[in-house]
Amino acid sequence: MGLFGCCFPTSSTAYAPLPQSMADLTIRNLTVTPLELKLVERFEGHPTSGGGRKLGKIKDKLTGSKKPPGVSHNAQLQGEPREDSRVSFRIGPFETHATPIRTADPSREVIRLTFESAGHRYQIDVPRATRQSSVMTKLDGGPNEYTAIYVESGNCLTIFSSAHLPSWMSELRDEYHLSALSLPGTHNSPTSHVALPSVRCQAVGIRKQLDNGVRFFDVRVGVSSSSTDLPLVHAAFPVSLKGTKYFADMLKKIYAFLDDNPSETLIMSIKREGIGKGTDQDLSRILKEHYYDGKRWYTEPRIPRLGEVRGKIVLLRRHENHESLNGEFGARGWGLDGSVWPDNCEDGRLGSGIARVQDFYEVDQSTNIQKKIELIHKHLERAGEPVFALSASGNDEAPRPFFINFLSASNFFRANCWPQRIAAKANPAIIEYLCLRHGEEGKAPVGLPVGDACTGIVVTDWVGGDGDWDLIRCIVGWNAKLQLKK
Template sequence: MASLTIRNLSSVPLELKHIQRFEGQAAPKPGGIANLTSTITGIFNATHTPTGGVTPRGDHPIEKRDVNGVTVQPFTTHSTDIRAADPTREVLRLTFQQPGTDHRYEVDAPGPSPRSLVLRHVSGGNAPHEFTAVYIPNGAHLAIYSSANLSRWMGELADGFPLSALSIPGTHNSPTCHVALPSVRCQAVGVREQLDNGVRFMDIRVSANPFGKGNDEDSELALVHSAFPISLTGVKRFSDLLKEVYAFLERNPSETVLMSIKREGTGKGTDGDLSRHLATDRYLGADGSGRRWFTEPRIPTLGEARGKIVLVRRFGLDDDLKRRLHGGQGWGIDGSSWPDNCEDKPTGSGLIRVQDFYEVDQSTNIEKKIQLARAQLERAGQTRFPASSTPNAKPPPLFVNFLSASNFFNANCWPEKIAAKVNPAVIEYLCIRHGEHGKGPNGLDVGDASTGIVVTDWVGNDGDWDLIRCIVGWNARLQLKK
């Protein structure tokens, strides 16, 4: 068996103090209340676990010993001489201590389910930190993150960082969780549940009618995916989606949501019509509806954006609005010249850099998609950001990285099937290779190791938020900047 590698992706050093090795047995599959519990406290995302989880057989270890000299500093990797557990026959129990304190934490590798786990605080009293572990048996690799409160994770970060400095999880065709054609549905859960579990970038497609008919129904923007409605049980409205986002931000004012809006569907309206609809008080209002929207044509800091929706505009502007808004400079972060089906290109404004390769023609082509996603993560991670206190520093662009792809004519390439392959591969990359010098697809140097905006399909399926948690976890590195 391979030796265990430990990667500390948290904001504090951790010292391995003790190991115990147990004979293992297959863990029972949870159901009912047990299944609900596992979605909250389940253990280890094991990308290649063949049979699921493993639990110790009995309370008596077959090996136990103290460990000396294994202190893993924040955002470093330590290769040990400890033999990793046979993932189907053994459980390795590791006890870590936060140096300079009496606080100890315990975790099993592998564990009773293929999910991440909050480490057990075993030294009594209140734990000063909370940690989440992800174990990859295929590489005998344990990654430890600083746990985040996913509903309010931005509250841990300084106001001065531009949004492009953050590692931001997003969803593709965010509201497509309803009963729909399999090629149309991209999400397992609704918008509010996504937000409560850390998603902060929303990809919204709307169908627009010509502006100015004076009919309330004609002024409603319908949510669509390409030419199709997102639900077979009735039209879903953009205005109702906004109510959900507003309610989330009112409850969590430390957060912001970047919202990409694009015109699709069968409506007869133009981009200009869409912009005029959105500029009414029914939606954004020309001034961004005051406290609810940030619509300046630039990348804001987190402090400027807290409690607001940041407009990412994937549509052209009506000429009159273009002249009136923000002194003729524009409206929102301009993504109107969006590169189509691209591997890595900037938008026309230069404020966004996109990986959005989506045309997969066969299941084997999914590997190309995985490599392109990894390469965009590497490019985002190469960027260096000024400290949050640096005044008037020009922010780098938003790196937007779509993990989604599909082929309407191939059931093996519908969104759910692709996500089942791409999402675990990206989790593994984030745990093992992201932010390691020279270990990305193109061997680039590492800057501040942001992931950029990672836009996903089918997160939250059966309570699995591990990909979102791994993306959010990389923001701990910003907390180390002075």
């Protein structure tokens, strides 16, 4: 018997001596099903140019590195396997195991791994010729879907359950408070239009974000006391140079998505910005009188359970209420209260106590992004510490607060600190952290105990560009741990 009760491989060709640059493969199973690695095939690889994706080339240029975090210029598999090793490495749900399998030289080799789960076999090539994740190939029509991400810097293959992203909440129980969930979000969510590069924060529009799993939306609107229209803005600027975009039109897209996917909910943070002369009080009155629909919105000032808000938008207001709303819900007010929002903070508390926020955004030079990444890691660790109760009782302990973690940062006056360029560094680094370190005892920066390993609300820029949704898939994937609870 070999490591952790597994059999050492038998092979028609012995492994070559381990090169200094190579290391043993680690496999991390972040799914609810046990996996067993059964077969390892080693192929010659033909080098590709730049990983096969435009986005990879952009990341290389923006980061000033030939190797963005966790990836490399990979090889394209060719020919027949030159090694064929039958093995037996069992990896339980949310377990991590090192193996004696030598990793591939990413420019010259490809390893094909065949796993078995509940009698069915699934296959993945490591590394792939592209930089994106891969859905494992089903060899015999198995029922499960698995997504694999190979992080070269950690010599680690991380496997997630492949949630159906338009309706990923359908797999979670009604009893969970929303603050127990790992929620992907976007910063200045409607800013995917042609705009100033310091204004545009997103690569794709609202519906595409929803269809790919995003469930927290950060929305800024201009307000006039003489109009009920709410133009979408980013600071003082419109979100589009090709005509004003409006809150009402964005809502139509969200309502259509919820009609198509009634198992889902989303949290919408609404803030007043722009050059309009209206006040916070005007905004809350306009929302209540012209946009609020009790069937579509959840506006009670408490963190709800998932079952209460499926098919609805949960309001997180970053504005003060009009006095006419103070008497709502037994004089508790209207909407989750984010009106007292900590500025440029590392771990700020909302005045209402519903959330802890990392929103350090004043990046004055491109090298300062490393500080930002370290703050993101620490807030992910804080979010992963709580253990959430699973109870339908209305008298159980109060829900834990949200942990809201902004990956965004910018500096209007420095082109290398505009949103897209910050995201080119931050997003791959957070994918790597979620695959290698999140939820692992002793691997997080502070050393807090690991609880349910929730990621909290992770608020991103520039996801979905060139079809790259890996960061969103990683965040959604961590919800699988909640499914292990009875």
